[in-house]
Amino acid sequence: MKFSIFATAMLIGRSGAxxxxxxNFGDNPTQLQMSVYVPDKLADKPAVILAMHGCGGTGQQYLQQSGYTKLADEKGFLVIYPTTTHDNHCWDVASKKSLTHDGGGDSQTLANMIRYTFTKYGVDPAKVFSTGSSSGCMMTNVMMAVYPDLIVAASCYSGVAAGCLAGSPGASPSTADPACAAGRVVKTGAEWAAQVRAMYTGWNGTYPRLATWHGHADTFVSYLNLEEQIKEWSTLLDVAYVKNLTATPQTGYTEMVFGDGTKFVAYSAEGVGHTVPVHPQEDLKWFGIA
Incomplete structure (x- = not known):
């Protein structure tokens, strides 16, 4: 396979980053755009983070919003910043294609971007992570569900459980069934887990570790969706709620710890609306990028 690349921006004047x-990163059934932030000095067998923008955004904009570039320069990891131009620049988290392993939807295109980095940059398959805000958080949940063979761990800001929008005519505020964003799609943990397992029926391994964040004052994507994510992933990861850590990682935030805290944690941000600001340092700790 021939790969074609070209640099679009020199972002760090003091380096070649x-x-x-x-x-051309491989099959691109949904015509997404791929950009990857490449630090001047890559680590040996580097990590890669798939970082996805919210509705109306672009990969270039999310590079600025997420704040990973300085850390990537310091640690030598890659960041994929994809862009979707469909459905008001929202990720497809609703169609059967995207909610099926190698089903031909956005999720498959994103998986192919990750696979490209294995060949081009020698990425360590044990160091593949996903994150995103709003629609990007929703797609992070989907990537965890549909590609647990690729994604090792994830962080997620102000989204919904994988499958919440299944069957909706679209995934943007103007095209989606409003029940999901309003927090009216309510299931048991077992029901959520069964829905996720049906997305990749051939998978018998473990699911990715997750740290998910939601603002208590979010009226755009209801805070009630945090509970649904908790039910979904605590069931899939087989961990139970243990304790709250207040003022963690900062004043006004509460960390909910499940199990021993290494597989699943959830953060509630008091007074924070849509979306919770990205916490890149906390993400790197969660991913284990030293």
Whole structure:
């Protein structure tokens, strides 16, 4: 397979670091755009983070919003910043194609971006992570469900459980069934887990570790969706609630710890609306990027 790349921006003047646009990363059934932030000095067998923008955004905008570039320069990891131009620039988290392993939807295109980094940059398959805000958080949940063979761990800001929008005519505020964002899609943990397992019926392994964040004052994607994510992933990861850690990682935030805290944690942000700001340092701790 031939890969075609070209640099679109020199983002760090003191180094050769760049946001590189990749025009041919493999099958691209949904015509997404791929850019990858490449630090001047890559670590040996580097980590890669798939970082996805919210509705109306772009990968380039999320590079600025997420704040990973300085850390990538320091630690030598890659960040994929994809862009969707469909459905008001929202990720497809609703169609059968996207909610099926190698089903031909956005999730497959994103998986192919990750696979490209294995060949091009020698990424360590044990160091593949996903994150995103709003629609990007929703797609992170989907990537965890549909590609647990690729994603090792994830963080997620102000989204919904994988499968919450299944069958909706779209995934943007103007096209989606409003029940999901309003927190009216309510299931048991077992029901959520069964829905996720049906997305990749051939998978018998473990699911990715998750740290998920939601603002208590979010009226756009209801805070009630945090409970549904908790039910879904605590069931899939087989961990029970243990304790709250107040003022963690900062004043106004509460960390809910499940099991021994290494597989699943959830953060509630008092007074925070849509979306919870990205916490890149906390993400790196969760991912284990030293």
């Amino acid at each position: 760049a946001l590189v646009s990749v025009s």
